[in-house]
Amino acid sequence: MAAVLVVAYTLVAGRTVGFDLSTFWQVWSNPLWEKFWPIPWGWVLDRHNVLDPLVETFQIAIVSTLIGCGLALPLAFAMSPLTAPNRVVLVVSRSIMNVVRAVPDLFWAKLLVTAVGIGAFAGSWALSVFSLAVMVKLFSETVDGADPRPLEAARAAGGRHMPVVRTGVLPTVLPEYVAYGLYVFELNIRASVVLGLVGAGGIGRVVEAQRQYFRFDRVLGVLVLVFVVVFVIEQVSMAVRKRLV
Amino acid sequence: MDRLLGAPGDAWDVFRRMVPPAFGEAVDRGVPGKVLESVHIAWIGTLIGAVLSLPLAFLAAGNVAPVWIRTPVRQLFNVIRAVPELILAVILIPITGLGPWAGALAIGVHSVGTLGKWATEAIEGVDPGPLEAVAATGGRWVSGMRWGVLPQVLPVVTSQWLFRFEINVRASAVLGMIGAGGVGSELVSQLVFRNFPAVGAVLAMTIVVVLAIDTASAAVRRRIIRGAVSGVDEGEADRNAAVLTDLTGIRTP
Numbered sequence: 001m002a003a004v005l006v007v008a009y010t011l012v013a014g015r016t017v018g019f020d021l022s023t024f025w026q027v028w029s030n031p032l033w034e035k036f037w038p039i040p041w042g043w044v045l046d047r048h049n050v051l052d053p054l055v056e057t058f059q060i061a062i063v064s065t066l067i068g069c070g071l072a073l074p075l076a077f078a079m080s081p082l083t084a085p086n087r088v089v090l091v092v093s094r095s096i097m098n099v100v101r102a103v104p105d106l107f108w109a110k111l112l113v114t115a116v117g118i119g120a121f122a123g124s125w126a127l128s129v130f131s132l133a134v135m136v137k138l139f140s141e142t143v144d145g146a147d148p149r150p151l152e153a154a155r156a157a158g159g160r161h162m163p164v165v166r167t168g169v170l171p172t173v174l175p176e177y178v179a180y181g182l183y184v185f186e187l188n189i190r191a192s193v194v195l196g197l198v199g200a201g202g203i204g205r206v207v208e209a210q211r212q213y214f215r216f217d218r219v220l221g222v223l224v225l226v227f228v229v230v231f232v233i234e235q236v237s238m239a240v241r242k243r244l245v
Numbered sequence: 246m247d248r249l250l251g252a253p254g255d256a257w258d259v260f261r262r263m264v265p266p267a268f269g270e271a272v273d274r275g276v277p278g279k280v281l282e283s284v285h286i287a288w289i290g291t292l293i294g295a296v297l298s299l300p301l302a303f304l305a306a307g308n309v310a311p312v313w314i315r316t317p318v319r320q321l322f323n324v325i326r327a328v329p330e331l332i333l334a335v336i337l338i339p340i341t342g343l344g345p346w347a348g349a350l351a352i353g354v355h356s357v358g359t360l361g362k363w364a365t366e367a368i369e370g371v372d373p374g375p376l377e378a379v380a381a382t383g384g385r386w387v388s389g390m391r392w393g394v395l396p397q398v399l400p401v402v403t404s405q406w407l408f409r410f411e412i413n414v415r416a417s418a419v420l421g422m423i424g425a426g427g428v429g430s431e432l433v434s435q436l437v438f439r440n441f442p443a444v445g446a447v448l449a450m451t452i453v454v455v456l457a458i459d460t461a462s463a464a465v466r467r468r469i470i471r472g473a474v475s476g477v478d479e480g481e482a483d484r485n486a487a488v489l490t491d492l493t494g495i496r497t498p
Contacts, residue, residue: 010292013285017345017426032339102455103448104415106331106422107432111444114436115259116252125252194331198422198433211335219335227327234327 035216044221050206054229057202060123060195061188067124068131068188069181076136080143082151083165101133105191109200120201127191131184138183142176143169179241186237193226263445271446276431280454282345283427286420287413289349294356295406301357302364302402303390309368309376319365326358330416334425345426352413352420363405364398371397404466411462418451 044050075093077083084090109126116122151168159167196204203226210218271277304310305318334351341347376393384392421429428451435443 010288013288016282016285017289017349019289019349020346023341023346023350098456099452102415102452102459104419104451106419107429107448107451110422110432110436111259112256114439115256116248121248121252125256190327190329194329197331197335207332207335214339216336216339223328223332227324230327231323 032216035214036220037217039217039221039224041221043218044225050203050222050225053196053201053203053206054225056120057192057195057204058189060120060127060192060202061185063124064127064131064192065181065185065188067128069135069177069184071128071132072135072139073177075132076140076143077165077169079136079140082146082148083143083169085161097133097136100129101137105130106194106198109195110198113199118199118201123192123195123200123202126195126200127188130191131188134187135180135184138180139173139177142173142180146172175244179244182237182241182244186234189230189233193230259441262441263448265442266445266449267440267442268446268449270440270443271431271450274431274443276428276447276450279421279428279431280418280450283417283421283429283451284414284454284458286345286348286417286425286427287352287410290352290417291356291406291410291413293349293353294360294409297353298357298360298364299402302361302368303394305361305365306368308371308373309386309390309394318361322358322361322365324358325355326362328355330355330420331423334420334423338423338425343424348417348420348425348427351425352416355416356409356413360405360409364402367398367401367405368394400469400472404469407462407466407469411459414455414458418455 075097078085078089078093079097081090084093105126108129109123112122112125112129116125146169150172151164154164154168192202192204194204196202196206197208199205203222207219207222210216210222301318301321305315305322307315310318330351333354334347337347337351341350371394375397376389379389379393417425417427418429421427421431422433424430428447432444432447432451435441435447
């Protein structure tokens with residue numbers, strides 16, 4: 001029964017999106033591919049054209065990771081049943097964060113571009129909101145799973161809420177916090193590459209501009225460069241995360 | 246500095262204008278259909294990713310594939326994961342034309358990267374017993390994969406597909422912003438017209454659908470894993486549960 005429903009839905013969905021298997025081989029004979037080659041490395045490695053926006057991309061990612069993860073620390077404690085000051089705070093913060101996370105990152109970027117104007121500023125805001133949502137989700141689950149005994153000990157000794165959380169839970173979850181922070185940073189690097197497509201600054205605006213001029217060779221060059229940098233950052237971050245947890 | 250301090254106020258201003266959302270207008274403009282189109286795109290994209298990634302994952306797993314094939318396949322996964330869907334769509338649109346098919350393809354290709362990596366990890370965690378049994382009876386490599394490995398990984402891999410589907414629903418909503426079908430185009434055009442109540446309606450509908458799919462998919466994933474866990478020995482159950490917790494943040498009891 002379930003299988004029939006899944007197949008039926010797949011057929012309907014396939015028709016709606018115009019599923020067309022022939023694309024897979026017709027794609028290769030498209031004359032447009034010639035426009036992707038050769039890559040103009042002189043243009044790509046120019047400081048003004050590409051490298052400055054690329055640096056801006058990283059600035060956006062770093063700033064928003066710091067803001068998002070910084071705000072996530074107290075919020076995650078408010079969202080975990082173990083450490084929430086009371087039930088109202090728990091339920092309210094959980095529902096708000098679920099809604100925030102349900103809005104895709106570039107929707108946030110577009111909304112904030114409308115609100116505060118085009119540029120890296122809007123992008124940093126959007127990614128801050130999104131990394132806050134992701135970080136809170138990941139980290140509050142770690143807090144859920146933290147060892148409750150130090151917390152109980154501190155409470156039994158008559159500690160007030162904030163000091164109890166700080167001394168009873170924070171030290172045990174800190175390595176995970178840093179590891180998740182690095183993971184969110186990786187996500188942000190990826191996201192900040194495409195932010196420019198909606199006018200929120202970074203390397204994406206170079207991609208968008210060159211695409212509109214049909215300079216796909218330049219687009220490809222930028223993408224290769226971005227790929228190399230993202231790859232290096234990911235490997236470093238993954239190595240650090242492995243050592244942390 | 247002025248801008249920095251003013252930003253929360255500006256953002257709040259925009260959000261206040263979205264209330265109350267103009268649901269009637271949004272329905273007239275066919276927004277619910279667009280939201281559903283996003284879901285369709287995500288579904289087809291996930292299926293494309295699943296179909297392409299599963300055979301590749303067998304070639305990338307350390308316990309079943311020789312090193313000369315698994316290194317290039319793993320690098321392929323890495324390359325694919327590094328290129329965002331949006332960029333893929335930017336490249337695909339001139340080839341397929343504007344529309345949902347470009348979006349579905351972009352999502353499908355991008356999903357191969359993550360799905361392949363996760364499936365590889367699942368295959369590397371299998372119990373080698375059945376595989377050795379097939380080899381002992383003189384079975385070929387393909388039979389070993391089909392009868393020794395696939396039954397063990399299928400529950401985990403299916404839940405990985407569902408999890409990726411959840412991610413892809415958000416991604417396909419975004420893809421509409423550059424014209425690859427779905428609800429994103431509606432959001433952009435309403436924002437261009439500064440028609441904030443309609444923007445609010447578009448956002449609300451997107452949020453409802455995304456949350457509904459997340460909830461439904463998480464429930465199905467939990468059932469799949471629980472079904473897989475009963476009827477096997479305890480060590481394997483633990484391993485399956487550990488793989489899934491690792492990937493999705495679900496805690497199986």
